[in-house]
Amino acid sequence: MAEFDYAQALAQIDEKSAMMSKALNVDELRRSIAELERQASEPGLWDDTERAQGITTRLSAAQSQLRRLEDLSRRIEDVHALVELGREESDQESLEEAQDEIRSIHADLADLEVQTLLDGEYDARSAVVTLRSGAGGVDAADFTQMLLRMYLRWAERHGYRTTVMDTSYAEEAGIKSATFRVDAPYAYGRMSVEGGTHRLVRISPFDNQGRRQTSFAAVEVVPLVEAxxxxxxxxxxxxxxxxxxxxxxxxxxxxxxxxxxxxxxxxxxxxxxxxxxxxxxxxxxxxxxxxxxxxxxxxxxxxxxxxxxxxxxxASWGDQMRSYVLHPYQMVKDLRTGYETSQTQAVFDGDIDAFIEAGIRWRHEQRKAEQAEAGSPDGVSRK
Structure with missing residues (x-):
């Protein structure tokens, strides 16, 4: 096994941290927090409940973002000191601890990097999500309800405020459709990559002969309008x-x-x-x-x-974008990005961050490719 290169690893996290601070504009973030704090302290703020909730939600998110950046900065300083101490004292235990922390910082920086890719016109907005059952009868209605639970659990994991705005129940089980709102900065940017047709393959619990059933549900995501x-x-x-x-x-x-x-x-x-x-x-x-x-x-x-x-x-998006297979094997696979996992229960419990992040990176590459084609010297797109 190759020896861990501490100097190179530290240089990489220093460089990535500097890039993230620049991309997320820490100085502007602090100015934004100061302005939101001023608005939040205005007398009569809660006379307009919707405006007040918007201000406090943005303030909380901005403060959380700043704390996250400052915490990463402190951790990077600490791991530099830990590596230096481990080398001076020939302390292998400290060096191994530093190695684990460097990997953890790398992962957190990669997660933070995803937000810098949310640069679409409406990406920073809250999101309105509508689910509709498709082909598959009662299984499709049940699948639609499973997706609703999945997304609400995902939002709960992140502390995002959600409001179920409308639900149309199916006669036998599940739901025909549902609309819910996710109030959080960049909720639309993250949720928008979930839009499309989702497919479920499983042994139908509603079939007394125990046959395999394929059913579909549609997910529509739109940004919340502003004045x-x-x-x-x-x-x-x-x-x-x-x-x-x-x-x-x-x-x-x-x-x-x-x-x-x-x-x-x-x-x-x-x-x-x-x-x-x-x-x-x-x-x-x-x-x-x-x-x-x-x-x-x-x-x-x-x-x-x-x-x-x-x-x-x-078209830049295909119709069917993800398959959830529960029989004859366990697999959830995104058909655009190729990302997949066998942890199907975890996915339905809201563990979909990896799918969302892969979708955001895929979309970013698609946009870059489109811009490159549009900017070709002769103005003609390249196939």
Whole structure:
């Protein structure tokens, strides 16, 4: 086994740390924290609950980011001292401890690096995620509910605030669809790589003959709109229907016409919302989701036009993006990045960071390739 090169390893983490500090702009981060603290101390802040929650969420995330960077800086200083002490004292135990810490720092820097790749126009936003069951009958509805639990557990692991905005239950088991919101900086940038068709292969628990069943679920991720987005939706472009909310419990929410369905007539987009007791609150939440989807639609149309002008009209995302196989073997595999694991139960319990990080790196490389093609000397895309 080759001898561990402490000098080279320390130089690498020093270089990577400097790159991360520059990319994440520590000075600007501190200025941002100071401004958010000023806003958070304003009298009457909580008169506008949504604005207050946005400010406190951004402040908490910025403070956490700064603490993380400062903690890494201290750890790097400490490991330098530990290596120096181990060499001076010929202390093999200290050197082995330093080696473990260097590897741990490398892993944390790699994780931090992922955030620097979230440079899309809306990546820093909160996310609105909609799940829909596809082909596969009751198995697809059950699979959709498994995915909902997976994503909510993932958000819980990271301390992200989530709100289930709408759930449509299937008759036998599972859910037909669900919409939830993830409030955290860069939630959209991270969750957006989960968008696409997910496939499950397993022995169906709903088949009395124990046959293998393949089922599908669709995941849609959009960024949460902000006041500055200027997505105007004329009243003449929408149809609003109200109805009794559905779901278990039989509470007051199930007996009043509080649920809202908004149909955007020009595009056919339909948004339903029934999480709140008030029809007014559900309508406001549904309009926010509709505006988010229209924002993405506008962004996709602009990107499509740019690709057409560049002579490149190929789609960058495939339809089926991940397979979850529970029989005849255990495997979850992302079909875009090639990342896979046999720890299927861990994945369904929310351990999906490796998939998300692989997806972010894959998307970053796709964007770089597209930019390189668009910037070719003769203006013609390269196949």
């Amino acid at each position: 500055t987005d200027h997505i105007d939706v004329p009243d003449s472009d929408i149809r609003v229907d109200t109805y009794c909310s559905s779901g278990p419990g039989g509470q007051g929410v199930n007996t009043t016409y509080s649920a809202v369905r908004i149909t955007h007539l020009p595009t056919g987009i339909v948004v339903t919302m029934q999480d709140e007791r008030s029809q007014i609150q559900n309508r406001a939440a549904a309009m926010a989701v509709l505006q988010s989807r229209l924002l993405v639609l506008r962004h996709e149309e602009e990107a499509r036009k740019k690709k057409e002008l560049a002579g490149d009209i190929k």
